[in-house]
Amino acid sequence: MDKKDLLSKGVTIRRISVTLYTRNPKITFREQEDTIRVRVKNIPLSADDNQIIRTLETSVSKCEVLSCYRERLRIDNKITNCKNGDRILICKTFEQPLPKTMQVGKYWANINHYGQPHTTRPSTKCSKCLDEGHTARECPNGWKCKKCGQFGHKQFECTENMNSDSEVNDDGDEMNNTFNKENHDDDDDDDDESNDDCTGENNQSLEEGNSQNITKPSMSIEESKKNL
Numbered sequence: 566m567d568k569k570d571l572l573s574k575g576v577t578i579r580r581i582s583v584t585l586y587t588r589n590p591k592i593t594f595r596e597q598e599d600t601i602r603v604r605v606k607n608i609p610l611s612a613d614d615n616q617i618i619r620t621l622e623t624s625v626s627k628c629e630v631l632s633c634y635r636e637r638l639r640i641d642n643k644i645t646n647c648k649n650g651d652r653i654l655i656c657k658t659f660e661q662p663l664p665k666t667m668q669v670g671k672y673w674a675n676i677n678h679y680g681q682p683h684t685t686r687p688s689t690k691c692s693k694c695l696d697e698g699h700t701a702r703e704c705p706n707g708w709k710c711k712k713c714g715q716f717g718h719k720q721f722e723c724t725e726n727m728n729s730d731s732e733v734n735d736d737g738d739e740m741n742n743t744f745n746k747e748n749h750d751d752d753d754d755d756d757d758e759s760n761d762d763c764t765g766e767n768n769q770s771l772e773e774g775n776s777q778n779i780t781k782p783s784m785s786i787e788e789s790k791k792n793l
Contacts, residue, residue, distance in 0.1 A: 605652040606675040617652055620669045626659040
């Protein structure tokens with residue numbers, strides 16, 4: 566049986582006559598130039614299709630939906646009765662593209678269609694050498710430290726912080742020694758001044774005592790003369 570006979574007569578499988586077509590009659594709108602195919606993903610099967618249609622019709626693109634059907638799962642290039650949840654909507658062409666994500670009721674749907682601008686993804690950056698354009702699995706370079714930016718060791722092996730801590734400790738010890746030395750010199754100066762003050766007070770008290778000792782005998786002699 567050739568192709569023409571199959572198309573004209575069809576096929577009988579288990580006493581069931583199956584009509585054959587040259588193309589899928591359910592997707593005829595895809596071949597028209599004035600239509601566009603929109604795929605709506607991430608919506609459960611329990612959601613109403615009319616709600617999706619209303620969302621597209623009231624969007625910024627003002628889509629005019631011509632048909633809507635649920636896509637079925639394909640296994641080994643054969644369509645099954647299992648639905649994967651995606652909705653395929655055939656709409657008339659619109660100028661402004663639909664956004665990548667749209668809220669349909671309480672769900673957030675992913676929208677895909679031809680001519681939709683692609684979102685700019687950040688450039689790939691290697692976590693090994695920290696260069697852009699490749700991943701760590703494809704990296705031909707060595708490990709680069711994220712702290713000091715030097716090659717040859719990883720971040721947890723970096724000793725830069727240890728060296729800086731030791732330098733800080735050395736500087737702190739020098740400052741403490743200088744501060745202690747200055748305090749010691751100041752204490753010595755204060756001790757010298759206090760010693761000088763004590764010495765001056767002692768000398769003054771000695772002079773006063775001597776003067777009193779000298780004046781006392783003279784007074785006693787005069788008194789004795791008066792008594793005589």
